[in-house]
Ligand SMILES: *[C@@H]1O[C@H](CO)[C@@H](O)[C@H](O)[C@H]1NC(C)=O
């Protein structure tokens with residue numbers, strides 16, 4: 001820093017632009033300008049790959065995959081409880097309710113795979129708060145899989161969950177130790 005006080009002109013090349021600080025500036029001003037520029041450069045450096053800037057990390061990016069390894073019996077309008085977790089950063093998915101609550105606003109991707117029992121109907125929707133989005137209807141012989149795949153813009157506090165179609169009692173979502181039912185979601189971009 002003190003070396004610069006003795007230079008008549010300070011040139012800094014920053015993002016292709018040349019900043020010239022006149023030697024007429026008082027050395028106090030030069031010092032404070034220089035501190036500002038150093039600060040800016042450190043911030044720029046930090047924002048790059050492998051830097052130590054305030055980039056998003058796993059800890060502050062909501063992402064979850066929940067699953068079931070057993071059958072759940074569903075009455076009309078019941079929420080499917082994917083009650084086991086592989087991933088749940090920020091604890092935004094609640095295994096006790098089956099509801100994901102957005103901890104941050106942004107664009108999110110959600111997907112799910114559900115399996116019906118042999119010969120039984122399974123009729124579900126993915127809900128955004130009180131609005132129905134994608135549906136899955138599986139029916140007939142054999143164990144069948146239904147899928148969900150949506151990208152949604154959420155506000156903080158918005159809820160996402162998978163729920164049984166109204167008027168369809170005694171449905172079963174099938175799973176066992178091979179984990180046939182999964183529900184995933186993550187923040188794409190804030
Ligand atoms: C850095 O990121 C954290 C977590 O998202 C946030 O709470 C904090 O305000 C950020 N700090 C700055 C200086 O942007």
Ligand SMILES: *[C@@H]1O[C@H](CO)[C@@H](O)[C@H](O)[C@H]1NC(C)=O
Pocket residue numbers: 129155156157158159
């Ligand atoms: C969704 O519901 C939550 C409360 O459960 C509320 O805070 C939020 O504003 C609602 N979002 C929309 C888009 O209505």
